[in-house]
Amino acid sequence: MKKRSARSSLLFSLRVGPHPHALSLGGAASRRCPPAPRSGRRRFPFSLVPCVLSLFCFASALLLFCSSAHAKQQELTWAGDPEGGAPFVEADPADPNRVTGFDVEIAELIAKGISRTPRFLFVPYASIDQAIERGTADIGLSGMEDTPARRAAMATTIPYYAFREVLTVRDGDAGTLRHLSDLKGRRVGTLGGTMAYEILLQAERHYGLRAVSYDDDVHPYSDLLLGRVDAVLLDNVLAERRRKNMTGITVQPEAVATSHYVGVLAARNASLRDAANEVLRSAMGDGTLERIFRKWGVWNDDQPALYAKLVARQPVPPVSMSELDRPIAVATLSRWQATVRYIPSLIRAAAVTLVLSCLAMALAVTLGVLIASGRVYGTAIPRLALTGYVELMRGTPVLLQLFVIYYGLAAVIKLPAFVAALVGLALNYAAYESEIYRGALEAVPPGQLEAARTLGFSERQVLRLVRGPQAFRIALAPMTNDFVALLKDSSLVSVLTVVELTKQTQIFATNLGSWVIPGTLCATIYLLMSLPLSALARRLERQWKAATV
Amino acid sequence: MSTNLHVRDLRLKRGDRTILSGTTFSLSAGGVAALMGPSGSGKTTVLRAIAGLERFDAGTIVLNELTLNAGQRHSRHVLKTLRRQVGLVFQFHHLFEHLSALRNITLAPMHVLGVSASVAERRAMELLEALGVEHRASALPRELSGGEAQRVAIARALAVDPPLLMMDEPTASLDPSRRNELGELLSRLADQNRTILLTTHDEEFARRWTTTILRVNEGVVV
Numbered sequence: 001m002k003k004r005s006a007r008s009s010l011l012f013s014l015r016v017g018p019h020p021h022a023l024s025l026g027g028a029a030s031r032r033c034p035p036a037p038r039s040g041r042r043r044f045p046f047s048l049v050p051c052v053l054s055l056f057c058f059a060s061a062l063l064l065f066c067s068s069a070h071a072k073q074q075e076l077t078w079a080g081d082p083e084g085g086a087p088f089v090e091a092d093p094a095d096p097n098r099v100t101g102f103d104v105e106i107a108e109l110i111a112k113g114i115s116r117t118p119r120f121l122f123v124p125y126a127s128i129d130q131a132i133e134r135g136t137a138d139i140g141l142s143g144m145e146d147t148p149a150r151r152a153a154m155a156t157t158i159p160y161y162a163f164r165e166v167l168t169v170r171d172g173d174a175g176t177l178r179h180l181s182d183l184k185g186r187r188v189g190t191l192g193g194t195m196a197y198e199i200l201l202q203a204e205r206h207y208g209l210r211a212v213s214y215d216d217d218v219h220p221y222s223d224l225l226l227g228r229v230d231a232v233l234l235d236n237v238l239a240e241r242r243r244k245n246m247t248g249i250t251v252q253p254e255a256v257a258t259s260h261y262v263g264v265l266a267a268r269n270a271s272l273r274d275a276a277n278e279v280l281r282s283a284m285g286d287g288t289l290e291r292i293f294r295k296w297g298v299w300n301d302d303q304p305a306l307y308a309k310l311v312a313r314q315p316v317p318p319v320s321m322s323e324l325d326r327p328i329a330v331a332t333l334s335r336w337q338a339t340v341r342y343i344p345s346l347i348r349a350a351a352v353t354l355v356l357s358c359l360a361m362a363l364a365v366t367l368g369v370l371i372a373s374g375r376v377y378g379t380a381i382p383r384l385a386l387t388g389y390v391e392l393m394r395g396t397p398v399l400l401q402l403f404v405i406y407y408g409l410a411a412v413i414k415l416p417a418f419v420a421a422l423v424g425l426a427l428n429y430a431a432y433e434s435e436i437y438r439g440a441l442e443a444v445p446p447g448q449l450e451a452a453r454t455l456g457f458s459e460r461q462v463l464r465l466v467r468g469p470q471a472f473r474i475a476l477a478p479m480t481n482d483f484v485a486l487l488k489d490s491s492l493v494s495v496l497t498v499v500e501l502t503k504q505t506q507i508f509a510t511n512l513g514s515w516v517i518p519g520t521l522c523a524t525i526y527l528l529m530s531l532p533l534s535a536l537a538r539r540l541e542r543q544w545k546a547a548t549v
Numbered sequence: 550m551s552t553n554l555h556v557r558d559l560r561l562k563r564g565d566r567t568i569l570s571g572t573t574f575s576l577s578a579g580g581v582a583a584l585m586g587p588s589g590s591g592k593t594t595v596l597r598a599i600a601g602l603e604r605f606d607a608g609t610i611v612l613n614e615l616t617l618n619a620g621q622r623h624s625r626h627v628l629k630t631l632r633r634q635v636g637l638v639f640q641f642h643h644l645f646e647h648l649s650a651l652r653n654i655t656l657a658p659m660h661v662l663g664v665s666a667s668v669a670e671r672r673a674m675e676l677l678e679a680l681g682v683e684h685r686a687s688a689l690p691r692e693l694s695g696g697e698a699q700r701v702a703i704a705r706a707l708a709v710d711p712p713l714l715m716m717d718e719p720t721a722s723l724d725p726s727r728r729n730e731l732g733e734l735l736s737r738l739a740d741q742n743r744t745i746l747l748t749t750h751d752e753e754f755a756r757r758w759t760t761t762i763l764r765v766n767e768g769v770v771v
Contacts, residue, residue, distance in 0.1 A: 455656070455709060456709060457660065
């Protein structure tokens with residue numbers, strides 16, 4: 001009511017026209033409006049119309065903002081990632097605009113228990129903690145693991161589901177690869193930035209296996225069948241889901257570790273967390289949670305034991321290890337200690353980024369020169385084919401191209417991840433490079449070419465000795481620009497399990513629960529790599545420009 | 550080193566515009582010939598056609614044993630043979646912008662004639678000395694004056710030793726004293742039994758320094 005009356009009085013004051021309030025809009029507004037024409041006749045000041053309309057729009061926006069802020073207080077915004085799929089959160093097959101899964105039902109349960117309306121917000125799994133921390137959503141529910149780091153940095157709810165980290169292997173290896181200690185020298189895949197990845201990093205040191213990080217929980221299993229990895233370590237919920245859909249894999253019964261799923265809230269939201277805990281305890285006691293998990297086919301004997309402890313308000317440790325020591329919880333270290341611990345891995349990842357970018361650029365430049373030469377000198381059919389290639393590579397996302405090369409072509413050729421990343425980036429950038437070189441070749445004055453031809457040079461010699469060198473000087477600036485872009489685009493190859501600088505930073509940030517230090521370090525390393533290159537290019541450009549201007 | 554050039558009934562149209570409409574003339578070995586005529590009369594086009602840079606619609610160009618026919622793309626072999634016999638100095642020189650004066654001159658001998666770098670450089674320095682610009686050997690084209698650039702361009706054309714040297718408007722950017730220097734140079738070259746064909750608007754220069762004047766009007770030698 002209050003809001004409505006405020007709007008009415010505002011509209012009234014605006015309709016009056018040259019009202020004293022409308023005229024006193026402030027100095028800036030007054031200055032923008034030209035003075036009313038001097039005439040004995042009283043006229044409507046048309047010059048005020050824009051000012052009045054602006055004020056009206058501003059007032060409307062303010063009202064909308066206030067009403068939406070009020071509505072937000074009635075909602076429980078929860079963040080989840082439908083890419084994780086069933087049984088956690090997935091797009092409803094019957095209505096893809098809705099989500100379904102046990103986390104959806106738990107969000108509804110908590111919202112109902114605190115008299116709010118649940119509102120789903122899509123947030124990528126790896127960014128849920130950060131989204132919660134910055135207030136984008138109230139609570140994160142998407143199979144969020146109960147880690148010491150998360151408990152230290154965030155306000156986590158009591159666990160609502162106990163899971164086991166289990167190994168999945170090919171059927172033929174089921175008898176021999178039962179524990180992490182059996183995997184010496186083998187590649188073991190998992191989802192990057194998860195507890196399983198931390199366990200594998202420790203196992204690398206303990207058992208000499210090789211941890212392979214994936215961006216999703218589907219491709220570790222498909223790569224297991226393709227032989228790119230020898231085992232996968234993930235939650236039993238995910239492992240069982242894959243086992244039902246795929247043949248040829250065995251989920252080992254022994255757990256490597258046990259932990260839980262929790263809801264994640266910002267540390268400042270402890271009161272909301274406490275309210276959510278009460279709702280969860282109540283749902284544990286009255287069987288609501290059991291009904292939800294039975295409905296999704298993931299209820300097992302681990303849950304009653306967990307619920308009994310939680311209802312009795314007994315402490316539950318976040319992780320229990322069966323094979324190794326408890327993983328070092330990064331967030332329990334000081335920021336400085338954590339940073340020191342991660343710096344070597346960041347440097348290694350930076351080296352991967354640099355080597356990958358340099359090799360991809362070298363290949364892209366070579367291919368780009370060939371494509372550009374073909375388009376400038378070739379006959380109609382090669383020109384058409386090369387134009388088609390350029391348009392295809394420029395017109396489709398590089399991420400898609402990487403997926404096709406690594407996963408799509410796996411049935412034909414099983415490229416190692418690094419090689420696939422190198423080829424993918426090089427093929428994509430070759431298209432862009434070729435356009436730069438083609439433009440540069442065509443920018444060389446025709447008189448230069450005719451002078452060379454009259455001296456008796458063959459077309460190949462004209463290109464090599466006159467046109468090419470001059471075109472290279474023209475192309476240098478955009479080439480440098482492309483190399484710096486490639487340095488950053490190389491972060492996309494993490495989807496192919498190549499842990500480069502951005503991916504390693506993401507892992508660091510997820511485990512630390514903050515992007516401030518990892519982000520600053522990552523940006524500094526990128527700058528250290530790109531600035532000298534830019535400086536070198538500027539120097540060469542100056543030298544060559546001086547030689548040709 | 551001698552050459553006989555016969556241009557017969559050369560015709561060329563670009564769209565609706567007639568550039569050459571039956572240009573015919575002959576030059577025998579040695580001497581300096583000037584193609585004179587108003588702007589747009591087709592002088593430069595004749596030089597470009599003789600150098601194999603321009604295709605023409607009708608007529609023939611016979612240079613010693615080599616014949617350029619109308620309408621067709623000249624074969625690689627024909628062009629290779631032609632360019633051993635014809636040198637062209639462009640009005641705006643077109644020196645290779647990324648190379649020094651010396652490298653501009655040595656490039657063709659090294660890569661077209663297969664001469665060693667040291668021999669090519671020695672010969673280039675001799676040419677630069679003969680043309681009075683040896684002190685500019687290491688200068689880049691942008692650092693040369695118009696007259697210096699022209700002499701470097703002449704040296705570049707002479708470096709592959711063509712019997713027929715063509716020059717497009719060589720007097721256009723020269724003051725009177727430089728024109729006389731150019732005239733003396735052309736006479737010296739003609740004395741070596743080389744044939745020079747140039748285009749110019751400069752009547753006085755043509756009368757004083759050339760042995761033949763060919764007047765072109767609307768694409769016809771009159």
